[in-house]
Amino acid sequence: xxxxxxxxxxxxxxxxxxxxxxxxxxxxxxxxxxxxxxxxxxxxxxxxxxxxxxxxxxxxxxxxxxxxxxxxxxxxxxxxxxxxxxxxxxxxxxxxxxxxxxxxxxxxxxxxxxxxxxxxxxxxxxxxxxxxxxxxxxxxxxxxxxxxxxxxxxxxxxxxxxxxxxxxxxxxxxxxxxxxxxxxxxxxxxxxxxx
Amino acid sequence: xxxxxxxxxxxxxxxxxxxxxxxxxxxxxxxxxxxxxxxxxxxxxxxxxxxxxxxxxxxxxxxxxxxxxxxxxxxxxxxxxxxxxxxxxxxxxxxxxxxxxxxxxxxxxxxxxxxxxxxxxxxxxxxxxxxxxxxxxxxxxxxxxxxxxxxxxxxxxxxxxxxxxxxxxxxxxxxxxxxxxxxxxxxxxxxxxxxxxxxxxxxxxxxxxxxxxxxxxxxxxxxxxxxxxxxxxxxxxxxxxxxxxxxxxxxxxxxxxxxxxxxxxxxxxxxxxxxxxxxxxxxxxxxxxxxxxxxxxxxxxxxxxxxxxxxxxxxxxxxxxxxxxxxxxxxxxxxxxxxxxxxxxxxxxxxxxxxxxxxxxxxxxxxxxxxxxxxxxxxxxxxxxxxxxxxxxxxxxxxxxxxxxxxxxxxxxxxxxxxxxxxxxxxxxxxxxxxxxxxxxxxxxxxxxxxxxxxxxxxxxxxxxxxxxxxxxxxxxxxxxxxxxxxxxxxxxxxxxxxxxxxxxxxxxxxxxxxxxxxxxxxxxxxxxxxxxxxxxxxxxxxxxxxxxxxxxxxxxxxxxxxxxxxxxxxxxxxxxxxx
Ligand SMILES: Cc1ncc(C[n+]2csc(CCOP(=O)(O)OP(=O)(O)O)c2C)c(N)n1
Numbered sequence: 001x002x003x004x005x006x007x008x009x010x011x012x013x014x015x016x017x018x019x020x021x022x023x024x025x026x027x028x029x030x031x032x033x034x035x036x037x038x039x040x041x042x043x044x045x046x047x048x049x050x051x052x053x054x055x056x057x058x059x060x061x062x063x064x065x066x067x068x069x070x071x072x073x074x075x076x077x078x079x080x081x082x083x084x085x086x087x088x089x090x091x092x093x094x095x096x097x098x099x100x101x102x103x104x105x106x107x108x109x110x111x112x113x114x115x116x117x118x119x120x121x122x123x124x125x126x127x128x129x130x131x132x133x134x135x136x137x138x139x140x141x142x143x144x145x146x147x148x149x150x151x152x153x154x155x156x157x158x159x160x161x162x163x164x165x166x167x168x169x170x171x172x173x174x175x176x177x178x179x180x181x182x183x184x185x186x187x188x189x190x191x192x193x194x195x
Numbered sequence: 196x197x198x199x200x201x202x203x204x205x206x207x208x209x210x211x212x213x214x215x216x217x218x219x220x221x222x223x224x225x226x227x228x229x230x231x232x233x234x235x236x237x238x239x240x241x242x243x244x245x246x247x248x249x250x251x252x253x254x255x256x257x258x259x260x261x262x263x264x265x266x267x268x269x270x271x272x273x274x275x276x277x278x279x280x281x282x283x284x285x286x287x288x289x290x291x292x293x294x295x296x297x298x299x300x301x302x303x304x305x306x307x308x309x310x311x312x313x314x315x316x317x318x319x320x321x322x323x324x325x326x327x328x329x330x331x332x333x334x335x336x337x338x339x340x341x342x343x344x345x346x347x348x349x350x351x352x353x354x355x356x357x358x359x360x361x362x363x364x365x366x367x368x369x370x371x372x373x374x375x376x377x378x379x380x381x382x383x384x385x386x387x388x389x390x391x392x393x394x395x396x397x398x399x400x401x402x403x404x405x406x407x408x409x410x411x412x413x414x415x416x417x418x419x420x421x422x423x424x425x426x427x428x429x430x431x432x433x434x435x436x437x438x439x440x441x442x443x444x445x446x447x448x449x450x451x452x453x454x455x456x457x458x459x460x461x462x463x464x465x466x467x468x469x470x471x472x473x474x475x476x477x478x479x480x481x482x483x484x485x486x487x488x489x490x491x492x493x494x495x496x497x498x499x500x501x502x503x504x505x506x507x508x509x510x511x512x513x514x515x516x517x518x519x520x521x522x523x524x525x526x527x528x529x530x531x532x533x534x535x536x537x538x539x540x541x542x543x544x545x546x547x548x549x550x551x552x553x554x555x556x557x558x559x560x561x562x563x564x565x566x567x568x569x570x571x572x573x574x575x576x577x578x579x580x581x582x583x584x585x586x587x588x589x590x591x592x593x594x595x596x597x598x599x600x601x602x603x604x605x606x607x608x609x610x611x612x613x614x615x616x617x618x619x620x621x622x623x624x625x626x627x628x629x630x631x632x633x634x635x636x637x638x639x640x641x642x643x644x645x646x647x648x649x650x651x652x653x654x655x656x657x658x659x660x661x662x663x664x665x666x667x668x669x670x671x672x673x674x675x676x677x678x679x680x681x682x683x684x685x686x687x688x689x690x691x692x693x694x695x696x697x698x699x700x701x702x703x704x705x706x707x708x709x710x711x712x713x714x715x716x717x718x719x720x721x722x723x724x725x726x727x728x729x730x731x732x733x734x735x736x737x738x739x740x741x742x743x744x745x746x747x748x749x750x751x752x753x754x755x756x757x758x759x760x761x762x763x764x765x766x767x768x769x770x771x772x773x774x775x
Pocket of ligand 1: 221222223224269271272275557558559560577602603604605606607630632634635636637638
């Protein structure tokens, strides 16, 4: 199989690493070679974070290049825009609609761009956007945002749903299993907005 | 069964399987997880040392004491540990000694991007460089074998994309190495001129033997496919090159980057029509080819700066990157920031308000340099806040009235104490602020001598910075301990101490908000009726406070930690605190 490339982008602190861990484990259980590239350190303090998951018969580079991502999971709209050039022309972009202002916007030096997701959709991108934060809150824990997005991903044919579920259960502590499974379910059934 | 291991985790697994019994390190991205993971094995004694020099000296002692030893650090840590590194090359080892050093091309989390391979060359030590997690584990084990076979410390070079990438690893059992028993041997272990001269000869001789080993070792291999293009690579650049060129090129992959295998290099160069060296940072390998008189390309096409990628190779060596979408508008950057509730914020707010010159240091608190706080003048290297402030004030004595140094608790232990001693000894007029958040936060929450816990989680006596200051001779009346979230009080203390002619130390003490024991049971909200939209609260640069509807400040309840700092700045009492 040709290598599949999934990119996970968000804001430091949003839990992108758990998502890449779940996807990495699901890919191993399907028998693939896997590489996951993570970001630790400085940018975890509220900066842009990018994690790559690549799997296939044999994977060399741990990172994803321009126009190579089959799928981008964006935890925040601005980060979706920032990562857009990495998406394959016919790739899928899944985006949480909830904005987080970056410091230049908070400090008033810049404006948060208007209608980011609309602009992306107008380029002809296969965009699947929904308020994943709302789903996480409905699940009972905002921190499950990452798992909501995994739940949605389970509908896209990259992995068997059961493999994702098993990987999820292996990656979260026992006492948080139920809330995460609920988040997964809410993500799976999320209704994406039309643009 | 193969499992996904972070490169650093795989090094730790290699330590375990190799029977390593002693680890002493100082944290530093991207090296930190090696030591954190090693500490999880009960068979390995593991500790955080106060700095890299202490860690490496401890590891040197431990290998003489009979345990296979390891010391890990980031690239700049090796500058700090350079002294014992060069001497260790003369003394050699007892049981094996491996030094892990992680470079950060692209400066994801560093203040420079120096190339550690130069240290191997100038200290005359062998250096191995793995390109994925499986090699991280195997090379670590092999490094111990080499260390003992050649009686030398061995450097293991990593880079961010190897340290922080997960790939598949097959685990094996731990093997206890053959015992090493220490015997007194001053000619080998006491480095003074008479004994060191023969040891220099021994180091040169060892390097010659290592060069011969490099020619035939499995660490270095030629992968021959076609003769049109030959690529020389090591570490992660092998992965980028394979990704782009696959079987369309031939490869000389070096797992041992020092010493250089000259014969193998000549042999490879003779087989291919075009030779390109692909290496991040400096032209270290490229210069070796040039020294042999072999024509090659490398830095003429690629970059001395930053991190490489398949994109860079496609752009510079092929016909450009894949087709892709382009977002049409400018995108505001999202730099890292002090977290909501960070105890450093209150301090910087006051420093900025008083318009002080701030000699900064390295840690989360370096983030006080960016807008809207903009509160830091300098940041060089760990410890330099104290010493650079001292020099500035000696050169420009009137500066003392409006200058402070800021240093974190871990950084103070690392290399601030010697600077403080200098302040006291040389009669400085200086105000030093120690930001005691009870943890080494920047690198992901490691314990340090001030926190009261060891790396293994044992409770110990936590060293109080104020006691050290007292011991150095700071007048106890001018050692002030205060809560950074009480800006008024802090401001008053600062004014008093800046007016004092002598050495003062202010310790701002409040634990990092990310620590589990810090309760986040409160929530602040802005009452729109009382808010006059003066935006004083926005000056804090708190990520939880943003301009919401009607361009008025609002607090994002999902981010607010209830630290209440903003409530103390609002003249109109518009920010309320409630229970979560
Ligand atoms: C010589 C050297 N070693 C390690 C590092 C990595 N490093 C950067 S900041 C830091 C520790 C900061 O801890 P502390 O001083 O307690 O400040 P905090 O981040 O907790 O605010 C470390 C280990 C470095 N930059 N230089």
